[in-house]
Amino acid sequence: MAPQKRTKRPGLLSTGRPPIAKSKDAALSAKATRTLIRSHHRLLKTKAQALKAGDEARVSSIEAQIQANGGLESYQIASKLGQSMDRGGDSSKVLIDWIQPELKQFNKGMPKLRVLEVGALSTKNACSMNAALDVTRIDLNSQEPGILKQDFMERPLPSSDDEKFNMISLSLVLNYVPDAAGRGEMLKRCVQFLTTKSAFEFVPRLFLVLPIACVDNSRYLNEKRLGEIMNSLGFHLTQSKRTSKLVFHLWEHTGEYSPRAFKKEELRSGKTRNNFAVIINKK
Structure with a gap:
């Protein structure tokens, strides 16, 4: 499959969002909703790593997987269901x-x-x-x-x-x-x-x-x-x-603003930990 054309600049929220696809049936179970959301987030993390490595073929493959899952619209349907009244959202x-x-x-x-x-x-x-x-x-x-x-x-x-x-x-x-x-x-x-x-x-x-x-x-x-x-x-x-x-x-x-640098450093060890982090650059 030929790589899809990407026009978004790095650093924007849109670089991590899945492509838009045709709408899927919104009648998802709670379990299916959670599975779809987790799948999107997992694929997005992998895509970000591929983008950073400059692996265009890998990026294209991941985007195809996201598209197969229903794209951004499907993700948003799941998110809406997750926030619905009957699911405590x-x-x-x-x-x-x-x-x-x-x-x-x-x-x-x-x-x-x-x-x-x-x-x-x-x-x-x-x-x-x-x-x-x-x-x-x-x-x-x-x-x-x-x-x-x-x-x-x-x-x-x-x-x-x-x-x-x-x-x-x-x-x-x-x-x-x-x-x-x-x-x-x-x-x-x-x-x-x-x-x-x-x-x-x-x-x-x-x-x-x-x-x-x-x-x-x-x-x-x-x-x-x-x-x-x-x-x-x-x-x-x-x-x-x-x-x-x-x-x-x-x-x-408070009205004050004196950001200091925070690097990515290990605070907990363990194989089951995730890699979520926030980095602050002073500039």
Whole structure:
């Protein structure tokens, strides 16, 4: 098979996303949903390694496997099902629960809190349905009106505070970035999109959701190291929650920004560990 033409630049979220394919039946079982999502992530990691090695033939082969699994649209169907009410999904419900005491201060006529939801899959989640929030939704492959087709790493930087956001949601997004340095750049970029102003005394925040294995079973990342990374970017952890599969964090930004370098170094040993990591470069 001849290699497919690739036009995406390295470092963008799109370099790690599977190609779009024709829609599959959305009636997947919970087990099939998990299997499809795991398969996509596994193939994406292998593809990132092949890209780094410059192995075009391997990249083409992996893309063919991703396409055979249904491509990006099939992955997003599985993700939507995983977030459906009957499967205990919609991570934004956790976010709303955490900030509800402050949202109660909101009255009609007051400026809404501006929220940037990266990797949005629905316009009807808890975050989008809250009257106090003005949500901007972006995703690499918009699945419905109201979600802008956009790569966060290509989104133009704000030219003024009015173009920034009071809150950014990265729910199961950071783990989708195919390389450790790219994850660090995404976290640094979030700071540039957070406002320095407060709306009814609301401190700018980042809502971060990761698979629990990323912090509990990684060779290169644990809760302590993640905290050190976030603190260096000016974030302070205010809320956290764990389930059997996910870890939820809410980080307030202090307004300070003094990133220090964090390299990929082994924090845990063991053959069963995964290689999830976040690298921060000072420049």
